[in-house]
Amino acid sequence: MKILVTGAAGFIGSNLTDRLLADGHEVTGFDNLSTGRTEFLNAALRAPGFHLRHGDLLDSGALESAMEDAEFVFHMAANADVRLGTQHPRKDLEQNTIGTANVLEAMRARGVRRMAFPSTGSVYGEPAIFPTPEDAPFPVQTSLYAASKLAAEAMIEAYSEGFGMEAHIFRFVSILGERYTHGHVLDFYQQLTEHAGHLEVLGDGRQRKSYLYVQDCVDAMLLAVDHGASRLNLYNLGTDEYCTVNDSIGWIAERMGCAPRLQYVGGQRGWVGDSPFIFLDCSRIRSLGWRPKLSIREAVVRTVDYLRGDT
Amino acid sequence: MKILVTGAAGFIGSNLTDRLLADGHEVTGFDNLSTGRTEFLNAALRAPGFHLRHGDLLDSGALESAMEDAEFVFHMAANADVRLGTQHPRKDLEQNTIGTANVLEAMRARGVRRMAFPSTGSVYGEPAIFPTPEDAPFPVQTSLYAASKLAAEAMIEAYSEGFGMEAHIFRFVSILGERYTHGHVLDFYQQLTEHAGHLEVLGDGRQRKSYLYVQDCVDAMLLAVDHGASRLNLYNLGTDEYCTVNDSIGWIAERMGCAPRLQYVGGQRGWVGDSPFIFLDCSRIRSLGWRPKLSIREAVVRTVDYLRGDT
Numbered sequence: 001m002k003i004l005v006t007g008a009a010g011f012i013g014s015n016l017t018d019r020l021l022a023d024g025h026e027v028t029g030f031d032n033l034s035t036g037r038t039e040f041l042n043a044a045l046r047a048p049g050f051h052l053r054h055g056d057l058l059d060s061g062a063l064e065s066a067m068e069d070a071e072f073v074f075h076m077a078a079n080a081d082v083r084l085g086t087q088h089p090r091k092d093l094e095q096n097t098i099g100t101a102n103v104l105e106a107m108r109a110r111g112v113r114r115m116a117f118p119s120t121g122s123v124y125g126e127p128a129i130f131p132t133p134e135d136a137p138f139p140v141q142t143s144l145y146a147a148s149k150l151a152a153e154a155m156i157e158a159y160s161e162g163f164g165m166e167a168h169i170f171r172f173v174s175i176l177g178e179r180y181t182h183g184h185v186l187d188f189y190q191q192l193t194e195h196a197g198h199l200e201v202l203g204d205g206r207q208r209k210s211y212l213y214v215q216d217c218v219d220a221m222l223l224a225v226d227h228g229a230s231r232l233n234l235y236n237l238g239t240d241e242y243c244t245v246n247d248s249i250g251w252i253a254e255r256m257g258c259a260p261r262l263q264y265v266g267g268q269r270g271w272v273g274d275s276p277f278i279f280l281d282c283s284r285i286r287s288l289g290w291r292p293k294l295s296i297r298e299a300v301v302r303t304v305d306y307l308r309g310d311t
Numbered sequence: 312m313k314i315l316v317t318g319a320a321g322f323i324g325s326n327l328t329d330r331l332l333a334d335g336h337e338v339t340g341f342d343n344l345s346t347g348r349t350e351f352l353n354a355a356l357r358a359p360g361f362h363l364r365h366g367d368l369l370d371s372g373a374l375e376s377a378m379e380d381a382e383f384v385f386h387m388a389a390n391a392d393v394r395l396g397t398q399h400p401r402k403d404l405e406q407n408t409i410g411t412a413n414v415l416e417a418m419r420a421r422g423v424r425r426m427a428f429p430s431t432g433s434v435y436g437e438p439a440i441f442p443t444p445e446d447a448p449f450p451v452q453t454s455l456y457a458a459s460k461l462a463a464e465a466m467i468e469a470y471s472e473g474f475g476m477e478a479h480i481f482r483f484v485s486i487l488g489e490r491y492t493h494g495h496v497l498d499f500y501q502q503l504t505e506h507a508g509h510l511e512v513l514g515d516g517r518q519r520k521s522y523l524y525v526q527d528c529v530d531a532m533l534l535a536v537d538h539g540a541s542r543l544n545l546y547n548l549g550t551d552e553y554c555t556v557n558d559s560i561g562w563i564a565e566r567m568g569c570a571p572r573l574q575y576v577g578g579q580r581g582w583v584g585d586s587p588f589i590f591l592d593c594s595r596i597r598s599l600g601w602r603p604k605l606s607i608r609e610a611v612v613r614t615v616d617y618l619r620g621d622t
Contacts, residue, residue: 086473086474089412089415089416089419089470089473090412090416093408093409093412093466097404097408097462098404098409101400101401101404104400105400105401108400124449125468134449135448135449136448136449137446137447137448137449138435138445138446138447138448138449138450139449140468140543140545141464141465141466141468141469141472142468142469142472143469143472143473144466144469144470144473146465146469147462147465147466147468147469148465148466150461150462150465151408151458151461151462151465151466153452154452154457154458154459154461154462155404155452155455155458155459155462157436157451157452157453157458158452158453158454158455158457158458158584159400159455161452161453161454161583161584162397162400162454162455162583162584163397232451234451272472272473273469273472273473
């Protein structure tokens with residue numbers, strides 16, 4: 001199949017690209033290289049079935065051109081850092097909301113009728129139900145990042161209804177693994193590399209979070225797309241467990257062979273919009289036969305190994 | 312209070328503006344006059360406390376300028392016709408989603424910390440629960456209009472959380488009354504004015520819809536804003552009843568003194584994204600003491616009278 005992957009040079013996009021190429025697909029990667037890294041595509045760039053287009057989601061012409069002949073779009077490009085929304089509110093709007101509108105319009109212009117989109121468990125805001133199912137009560141948004149992803153979900157649903165597109169929406173927990181480029185495991189790793197005896201922690205360390213290994217994430221998306229039961233398909237993606245920030249600090253420190261003194265800053269939340277408890281009900285994707293291969297602990301340890309250059 | 316009303320020349324915005332002026336507030340109206348009509352502001356323009364600024368939501372500078380000294384923003388401007396989304400998908404994105412982002416940024420730039428926003432009951436998509444409460448299960452969007460309003464809601468919530476703004480979000484049923492400018496009562500009225508013996512109906516006539524009289528809508532918004540219990544306040548706004556399209560046709564035809572032959576076109580839905588049943592649980596706004604003064608039937612009849620020039 002001829003597939004367009006936006007954000008192909010990113011953390012998840014590049015892992016997905018490698019897998020699609022290994023599965024024999026032709027892949028066009030589209031990336032503005034703002035947070036993506038060409039080195040993540042070193043293997044892909046040697047594959048005959050891969051082409052990289054340097055372009056931005058706000059350039060509709062470049063998007064349409066990259067989409068020529070595509071049969072499926074994995075729209076992975078995004079401004080992915082939830083924490084910085086209040087520092088530059090326009091970025092989430094432009095790269096996530098308007099960017100997705102442009103992808104949908106380019107698909108319509110080119111007659112591409114199938115797509116997949118990574119959303120976020122953050123769209124549940126601060127839910128009252130755990131584990132949180134896909135049809136949880138109508139949420140209230142607490143971050144500009146989640147607001148922009150919800151806006152993108154909503155447009156995809158409306159395009160699916162209005163223009164008959166097949167869409168697969170995935171609400172991710174935080175993803176870990178090879179090519180991980182931002183988030184708290186990186187922050188803790190970097191701090192402990194600089195000063196092994198001391199770690200500053202945003203929040204009180206008791207925030208409960210869920211994580212998923214990137215290869216498990218890619219497995220789940222491809223399984224769901226292959227399954228493709230209906231026009232609109234929406235899945236939570238995570239493990240059936242959660243850990244506290246303190247748990248993950250313990251695993252990271254153990255793997256790095258250090259025992260830092262912890263200094264907690266801020267209150268219960270690490271930053272404005274930080275959800276103190278993320279734990280998704282993933283029975284829907286599990287009903288397709290998917291199982292994650294790594295536990296949260298194993299995913300954290302593997303991420304530390306990647307950051308140390310061991311993988 | 313000094314109040315900015317975007318969309319002040321529109322159907323609901325102009326009725327709200329007249330009321331705010333009558334209540335002694337100073338009002339700056341902001342409108343691009345694309346669907347708004349200056350004649351709706353004839354009374355307001357004679358009031359010393361009213362100023363009209365001609366500008367578009369996409370012009371951030373004009374917005375910021377209009378917002379000078381404002382203490383409260385009623386952000387009523389929108390592309391309000393749900394039916395035409397698939398004909399020009401960019402319009403809902405620009406006027407509703409990006410427009411709201413610009414209003415929020417202008418508020419932040421000017422230090423305006425309080426606002427109200429009309430959303431739509433259409434954000435519930437095709438709900439499974441009737442009457443539909445504010446915390447209904449996470450909906451799937453079926454129109455670009457509703458998607459753009461949900462995107463705006465989400466941004467307002469994130470700004471409220473991230474920047475401490477006070478926000479009032481209202482999910483409206485269809486609004487009727489004086490200065491009504493689009494929707495099925497107008498369509499039916501215009502058809503029956505041209506040919507009293509024949510009426511073409513989009514859908515099967517059995518779609519169940521809810522309506523609210525514009526003065527009841529304004530009452531409810533002002534009551535909720537005065538009540539202002541918490542930082543983020545979200546209310547459904549409608550009557551505790553619904554009618555079928557056929558019911559409303561009967562009332563319109565009776566008032567116009569005709570008995571048209573009905574021709575149904577399309578299937579169960581009037582257009583792509585038309586919700587076959589809209590009926591909101593309004594117990595939250597009722598708990599503040601609000602009651603609509605007109606029934607749906609009375610609101611339909613009054614709208615016909617307005618269209619005939621009797622009011």
